[in-house]
Amino acid sequence: MTDGPTIEQDPKVGVADFSEGNRVTTEHETDAPRTAPVLEIRDLRVAAEGREIVKGVSLALYPGELHAVMGPNGSGKSTLASAIAGKPSFEITGGKVFLRGEDITEASPDERARAGLFLAFQYPEEVPGVTILQMLRAALSEIKGQNYATFEVRLMLKDALADLQMDQSFADRYVNEGFSGGEKKRCEILQMTILEPAVAILDETDSGLDIDALRIVAEGIEKARARRPEMAVLLITHYQRILRYLEPDKVHVLVGGRVVASGGLELAELLERQGYDQFVPEPVG
Ligand SMILES: Nc1ncnc2c1ncn2[C@@H]1O[C@H](COP(=O)(O)OP(=O)(O)OP(=O)(O)O)[C@@H](O)[C@H]1O
Numbered sequence: 001m002t003d004g005p006t007i008e009q010d011p012k013v014g015v016a017d018f019s020e021g022n023r024v025t026t027e028h029e030t031d032a033p034r035t036a037p038v039l040e041i042r043d044l045r046v047a048a049e050g051r052e053i054v055k056g057v058s059l060a061l062y063p064g065e066l067h068a069v070m071g072p073n074g075s076g077k078s079t080l081a082s083a084i085a086g087k088p089s090f091e092i093t094g095g096k097v098f099l100r101g102e103d104i105t106e107a108s109p110d111e112r113a114r115a116g117l118f119l120a121f122q123y124p125e126e127v128p129g130v131t132i133l134q135m136l137r138a139a140l141s142e143i144k145g146q147n148y149a150t151f152e153v154r155l156m157l158k159d160a161l162a163d164l165q166m167d168q169s170f171a172d173r174y175v176n177e178g179f180s181g182g183e184k185k186r187c188e189i190l191q192m193t194i195l196e197p198a199v200a201i202l203d204e205t206d207s208g209l210d211i212d213a214l215r216i217v218a219e220g221i222e223k224a225r226a227r228r229p230e231m232a233v234l235l236i237t238h239y240q241r242i243l244r245y246l247e248p249d250k251v252h253v254l255v256g257g258r259v260v261a262s263g264g265l266e267l268a269e270l271l272e273r274q275g276y277d278q279f280v281p282e283p284v285g
């Protein structure tokens with residue numbers, strides 16, 4: 001293997017961006033001029049239980065882009081995702097979140113979902129007596145503001161289940177009841193496929209998947225993107241394996257609640273080889 005890029009941190013902003021010129025081309029990219037970001041996070045600060053966890057994060061996802069967020073345990077990745085989704089236990093203490101140009105910093109999780117945001121873990125872990133089909137029908141009707149018939153949703157599920165190589169009987173299983181880890185993850189991608197969000201945030205969708213399931217889930221994400229080319233995806237992951245299938249437009253490294261580097265796939269490969277030691281978080285002040 002040839003030497004990877006070295007990371008130079010800009011002392012002024014603490015972020016090295018060497019993505020330009022190194023940018024991975026994906027089939028989702030078009031020659032159309034970049035208009036406005038579909039998701040924009042400006043200097044976001046998030047606290048939980050009175051402690052600041054996310055300390056000024058800025059990101060901009062343009063239509064069709066896939067950005068990966070990597071970082072060590074406890075660096076604030078899930079907190080960032082939860083804050084973007086509007087989970088009530090997290091307090092946004094500074095900065096703003098824009099979805100399709102609309103300020104959603106203060107919006108409720110439901111309002112965000114209706115505005116086109118999907119967060120993989122926004123739905124209850126286990127819903128007794130409610131099947132996947134019923135849950136998706138309710139979620140679709142709520143998000144799209146129109147009533148969907150059961151047969152319509154069943155038809156949508158048919159293709160989406162086939163894409164994810166899941167049995168058709170899955171539609172009639174109770175939500176998350178007795179699901180294996182891999183089935184839960186596939187179910188998240190299934191939801192994303194059916195709900196057609198403008199922005200999907202996937203937190204550790206690749207954790208606990210075997211090699212084949214990882215490929216199938218990655219392909220499922222790709223198929224969902226192909227069906228809805230303008231959808232942007234923010235993918236939180238610990239492993240660059242899934243990124244090899246997904247070819248992120250950008251990779252961001254979150255350490256100590258800050259983005260300390262942004263780059264292309266080569267940044268994820270560098271992390272896998274060298275770990276996070278090179279990114280020393282600033283002392284907490
Ligand atoms: N509700 C909460 N109350 C108190 N502390 C919290 C809360 N949620 C998160 N934290 C703390 O914030 C820090 C960041 O947690 P977070 O879950 O965002 O990390 P992460 O980057 O997703 O880590 P991992 O890679 O392990 O999933 C941790 O120290 C965690 O204990």
Ligand SMILES: [Mg+2]
Nearest residue numbers: 077078079203
């Ligand atoms: Mg996490």
